[in-house]
Amino acid sequence: MLTKRIIPCLDVKDDRVVKGVQFRNHRDMGDILEHAQRYAEEGADELVFYDITASSDGRVVDKEWIRKVAKVIDIPFCVAGGIRNIEDAQKILNDGADKISVNSPALENPEFVTKLAEAFGTQCVVVGIDSLHEDGNYIVHQYTGDEKKTLKTSRDTMAWAKMVQELGAGEIVLNCMNQDGVKKGYDIEQLQAIRRSVDIPVIASGGAGKEEDFHDVFTMTGADGALAASVFHTRQIHIADLKQYLSDRKISIRL
């Protein structure tokens, strides 16, 4: 049976893992390779490497790091950060990434999603969506890696999700901005809404604070995977323990 995925995310800035709260005030969380290796060994189902300021700085993710991380881990590896053209994507895949995740560049140029899918296959193309719940609406935000440059777009989250699926995305990571780093649980309502909107895999992101939050997101939203950062970096939740907890509660999990 296909299992639910537990996905730690390395938000990277200036060669270090960092983490903010609601995409602001980033704090140092430690060494990139140490975290990457530890997560692979603890049973993570995938690793995301996200160069958070690449898009807002107008540059592309540091390829040296991709190679270093890809060498030491033996689980799927998804890379995000300022990937704006096919050449960059090709280089990052050649350096050992398995999937390319695009967020702000897809908003700048939606056709880029189609170009990526045509070049590498839809399975390779992840679209990250940063969504803020505001006055009863879900609104897509852009350049969220740098709080001074963050832009509110005119796009509705569910409409944008449907559109990227049409354009060729193979998976969506929904970052619920209100919940990010707050550790009060995933945005169940919003994740239910996106699950109804698209047929491709959906990864929940933002809000994990305790083991129950992962249980809730899998049982209540149909999410295919749950991404988290702070709780894993600080060792507040150990991935192997979390997976045992979920498996004991009849969630399909790889132990």
Add this chain to the structure above:
Amino acid sequence: MIAVIDSCGSNITSVLFALQRLGADATLTSNPEVIKKAERVILPGVGAAGTAMERLKEQDLTHCITSLTQPVLGICVGMQLLFTHSEEGNANLLDIIPGKIRHFTPEKDKTIPHMGWNSITFGNKHPLVKDLPENSYFYFVHSYYPQVSQYTIGECSYGDTFSAIIARDNFMGCQFHPERSSKTGALILRNFLEMPA
């Protein structure tokens, strides 16, 4: 020396890194002479089977591959290429192993591609799956699958039941990505590296 055939675009680096972690001497190549002389050959691949087949033809590698007598391991689309035909782009393949590649049957609440970790049951004992426990998990990313046949060594289910591992004589293949399947994937690669050439 292990020849990793450089034909199908991306994701090849992951395969090379996985072989390096196992201490294997692997070379990325599209040179038929190098491939013929290699002790073992790996045919990786992502994307569409038809496109991958076109690239093999452009590089004049189809005859080279079909005539290999050393252990050969196809991975993902590289495995699909060993079969006769794919529904994806109605493509004729290498036809080393009789069989068809089909698209997953759409169903409610079934996301396609089949992406993530799924378990495999082993029917036939084969050196490639030595020491692997029943229901071991592997990482899959695909929308098309090889049908179950007499050449199936490991089966997986995702609505449709399909061949996750196949073998015929010296040709073997896995639909999942052993290079990204943690310790169980490493064991498959190690078994491949250790079987008599």
